[in-house]
Structure formats: C-alpha cells, structure tokens
C-alpha cells in the first residue's frame with residue numbers, strides 16, 4: 069500500500085492526523101502531509117477508514133503501490 073495526499077484540497081480538518089498520527093501530519097498551515105507512505109500491514113484497514121472519512125477526498129491509497 070502507498071498513501072497519497074493532496075494538500076491542495078485538504079480542509080485542515082485534522083481527522084486523518086488524529087486517527088493515524090504516525091502516517092499523517094500537518095504542515096505549518098495545517099495542511100496534510102504524509103509521514104509514512106508505506107504503513108505497516110496492521111495499519112492498512114485504519115488507513116482505508118481514514119480515506120473514507122476524509123471530508124474532501126484529499127487522501128487515497130494505491131493498494132499495490
């Protein structure tokens with residue numbers, strides 16, 4: 069799995085950062101950053117949940133990436 073984020077559409081809701089602080093972070097403006105593009109297998113389901121929960125569809129995963 070590879071995690072991809074689009075900070076241009078991020079609404080600074082912080083939801084993904086609260087869910088997965090080891091995978092997502094925010095820059096000084098609060099916009100999403102990906103800390104870990106290839107999270108451990110045990111986190112994949114939580115990453116998928118974060119993708120579904122993002123209000124602006126600003127994060128996605130490439131399953132075979």
Ligand code: SF4
Nearest residue numbers: 078079081082084122
């Ligand atoms: S959940 Fe979406 S809108 Fe909220 S901080 Fe993460 S990427 Fe941005």
